[in-house]
Amino acid sequence: MKNQTILLFLALGLLGNPFLYSQSADSTEEKKKTTKLFREQEILPIKLRFSNKEMKKETNDSTYLFSKLLFKDKGQWDSIDVRIRARGNYRRAHCYFPPLKVKIKKSLAKETIFKGNKELKLVMPCVQSTKSLDNIVKEYMAYKIYEVISPFHFKTRMVSIEYTELKGKKDKVHTVKGFLIEDIDKVAKRENAKKMKRIVHPMEQDDIxxxxxDFFQFLIGNTDYSTAYQHNQKLVFTSDFRTIPLPYDFDMSGLVDASYAVVSQVQGEVLSIESVKDRLYRGFKRDEAVFQQVRKQYLDKKSEIFEVIEGIKPQFDNEKEFMIARNFIEDFFKVLENDNQFDMQIIRKARIK
Known part of the structure; x- marks a missing residue:
């Protein structure tokens, strides 16, 4: 019975949706529309100096700290003035290093590798430990997997960070891993779409x-999202009148399995799982043909996804953490490859409200 349902839908000609297959994350056209910062994928060395205490206590959506970002491009160190603030309320409260929002003046960026990027997110580890640094790599991996799945994704790039924490007379230097995320405006422009701020229910969004x-969130074991309320999701509206969700912030997922991760209760909803390592499908009920289309796409992309995963392996400090992540993703494909498991864990779990 394995894949029998998929073959049936293929025979009926229901799997020809061009949205699934017409665009590739590696297409020449997409690369042309991607800024140099994210076209190049080697690890970018950067340096930052600021007070961590001041960053967490004094910055907010409208209040930034002024700093200088040093970066190494083509073997040479350069610098650029930036404004930075802490983001992510949960991590700000539970982690030593908060994730950051970075703003760069267009006039300053134009002669540097940051050209075309006025706003960026910089994801930092929760604390300086081997597991926390590998958690950064696992979250980065999640973004790279979604690049394989959808043309509507955030570009990312790994960075090695030398962070000098200003602490009065005794500054402290931390060497950590992190990654940069492009702004939603860049995604929208690349895909000839416009970002949306208003709430759009998932059933009014593009089905595929x-x-x-939703399949991706199930893959990484994440329930900390809501497309209806744009919680860890952005929406764009395309030129052919489709509303498309873009996921981000995966630190609460089972794939990352951060030390502070808890099962999310978006809008106060208590879920039936006890651990972030337990998968729970949170997508809405749709025509089964849609589920089968997307199921087949993921299965067709399995080898490409694992190529991405293997390519990231050298960035892990602990090979055990890599294998845990790899096996977690392999378990997702076992569900897709088994008709009974697919029916029980996805079709029957799909929400109606």
């Missing part, structure tokens, strides 16, 4: 794109 997102 919404299911791709």
């Amino acid at each position: 794109a919404s299911a791709q997102n």
